[in-house]
Amino acid sequence: MPDVGEGLTEAEILKWFVQPGDTVTDGQVVCEVETAKAAVELPIPFDGVVHALLFEEGTTVDVGQVIISVQTGEAEAPAAAAAAPAAEAEAAPEARQPVLVGYGVSTASTKRRPRKAVAGTAAQNGSAAPVAPAAPAAPAPLPAVPAQPSGERPLAKPPVRKLAKDLGIDLASVVPTGDGGVVTREDVHAAAAAAITPQAAAPAAAPAAAPAPVAAPVAVVAAAADASARETRIPVKGVRKVTAQAMVQSAFTAPHVTEFVTLDVTRTMKLVQELKDDPDLAGLRINPLLLIAKAVLVAIRRNPDVNASWDEAAQEIVLKHYVNLGIAAATPRGLIVPNIKDAHAKTLGELSESLSSLVATARDGKTSPADMQNGTITITNVGVFGVDTGTPILNPGESAILAVGAIKLQPWVHKGKVKPRQVTTLALSFDHRLIDGELGSRFLADIAAVLEHPRRLVTWA
Structure with missing residues (x-):
């Protein structure tokens, strides 16, 4: 592997x-x-x-x-x-x-x-226990004494040692069946079952009777069946495991600050429709997220200090002269954050193509590890779920993350009159070690200003 x-x-x-x-x-x-x-x-x-x-x-x-x-x-x-x-x-x-x-x-x-193979005979699990030549076809019985020499520490991986400690099992009394005399999880569970069921401690009279001692008491089986009907346990592994670890690391390492702004994006929504009708952009996926991403890039150009990272070992702030724009994507395997490399250097059309490719690859579960490394700032679109706003947690190693809420038709004061307008809420979380309140507020205000008046995509670019 x-x-x-x-x-x-x-x-x-x-x-x-x-x-x-x-x-x-x-x-x-x-x-x-x-x-x-x-x-x-x-x-x-x-x-x-x-x-x-x-x-x-x-x-x-x-x-x-x-x-x-x-x-x-x-x-x-x-x-x-x-x-x-x-x-x-x-x-x-x-x-x-x-x-x-x-x-x-x-x-x-x-x-x-x-790993999931059940520990069995010495011939099946590769144990060094000798097999009698007179009966090569018969399974060899498990040795009645520990395979570890007296005085030596039993061989076992740290998780197995912890399991044994939790179950109150002395590893020195466990018969190892793993390669090279290593005690496995199955060995510890078998020893625990033997401690609960006295009959399991006695050697089996025949190989066919070996599975009987590990059978749980009727009451235990009934309780397990009842528990399985009321709850389901899902192993935490893969993407979910690393996401959980990253969020804990981020939440307890970087001091988060979150600011909010509610704004009128009616002009931006009109521009989205105009760009969809533009023959020069035919075949490209034009949506509000594209213009929001462009607004973030424009705001970074006006506030370059937000695009940084914190080097704990060197006690330095590292300013990035490039933008690897992360887009949080929900996939069947969990939430991942691939990023668009050098997004700051892309045209609107190139940014659209990169966004479409990124999302399609993520949904297919084909995102490579390289696509999720070295991000500098992230956008998460919680509005697609109808959510108005939230307090997003930073992607580890990044300085800020922008949450985009649902765009809804709401009453809004426009030119002195209350009118129905397209309104949304932006939430910006940032690392207060890197970004103080003034810089964070200016950055968020610039994003909002671009989305309220999208012509600034040209005048501020």
């Missing part, structure tokens, strides 16, 4: 496009994975025949783990090919010490079982 984006440590396999026995070529896409930032297609870097898919769809895999094995070069004899997986499984525990934190050490001869 490659690191397909900056800072990513894991990805979920969404779909395999190949199966064992398929021929693959260098550059061919073999699977689609979802990282914490986007869905990405992974190509294979060599030619050959798929030998095995080491993880199933829906499995979350750490960066650096082997996910597919491919037979390259001349084809081997069927007998040799069939014997290869068994030889690899036997050699793996002796070849390297398991790495419990970080990318780990990957070798071509190591095969990792899918």
Whole structure:
């Protein structure tokens, strides 16, 4: 599993496009994975025949783990090919010490079982427990004593250690079934079930009786069924996970200030219609968001200090001489914020094309991690949901975010008389370390002025 984006440590396999026995070529896409930032297609870097898919769809895999094995070069004899997986499984525990934190050490001869596979016999899980030669077909019973030598700390990843602590399980008493003698989550759960059900502590008389001890008491099963009917638990992963982490980081790192302005955008709405009818712009998507984006760019030109970031390590304010304009987009996988690179240098037509492409790519779930990096300022359009306004949270690393409310026909004083006008509310949140009240107010007032009198798109540009 490659690191397909900056800072990513894991990805979920969404779909395999190949199966064992398929021929693959260098550059061919073999699977689609979802990282914490986007869905990405992974190509294979060599030619050959798929030998095995080491993880199933829906499995979350750490960066650096082997996910597919491919037979390259001349084809081997069927007998040799069939014997290869068994030889690899036997050699793996002796070849390297398991790495419990970080990318780990990957070798071509190591095969990792899918996380969601149920821990079973030593032959199934790659355990180093010996199997009696007299009965090779029968599953080997789990050892009755811990596999870890006396006095040595059991091997387990930090989340597994925490799980054991929460359940009150001594890892030294748990029989490890993971590769290289690593204690897995399934091992801890099995030990917890054995502690609850006394019969589970006794060795099974026959292999067929092994699953019986882990069965929960009737009362527990009934309670679980009742709970599942009343609530649903959704794992926090992928885009939702990184969004949650980013929002917490932003809310508790940058001191937010939010200002609001309600304005008449009737002239802007008329201009939108005129631009739609302009033959020179035929084929382009013209909407209010396009002119709002242009108004933000004009306001940044008049107030360049708002386009900055805070360098905590250096204790410096970094002024950006470019604008990577972020557009918050709701997708089936959650909210993402891709950005238009160098938006300040684009014409109205180019900005329209970039917006359309950005939105279409986001909705298809094909936004790349690079498209969501290095944003400088963001627009979020909550008006599409009929919402009047809100207090948006900054995208981490950015100085400001503008929330655009619903545009509604409302009574408004226009030229001394109350008339129905198109009205909306803008909300600007900004980092008070970078932007003081005066600068933030001037920036928001300039955006409003452009939208009230859109001819300023030309006179102020």
